[in-house]
C-alpha cells in the first residue's frame with residue numbers, strides 16, 4: 001500500500017513543463033502542488049524506511065520490545081505503527 005502510494009506520488013513529481021499558455025498564477029499553483037507532493041513523498045519515504053527496519057527486526061528478538069524499558073510494546077500499538085521502538089509510556093517520557 002505504502003509502496004503504491006510512493007509510486008503514485010512519484011508519478012506526480014514529474015517536473016513542471018514550461019507551458020507558455022499558463023499564466024504566472026497557474027504556474028504558481030502548479031508549483032504549490034508540486035511542493036505538497038514533495039513533502040508527502042518525503043514523509044512516505046521515511047515511513048517506508050522505518051517499516052523496512054521493522055520487517056528486518058521481526059526476525060530479531062528485539063522486535064516489539066521497547067528499547068528504553070525492555071518491556072513488550074503493546075500489540076495494538078505495533079499494529080498501528082509497526083516501526084515503533086518504544087512503548088507508549090517511554091515515548092511520552094522521552095518526549096517523542
Ligand SMILES: [Zn+2]
Nearest residue numbers: 066069087090
Ligand atoms: Zn518502554
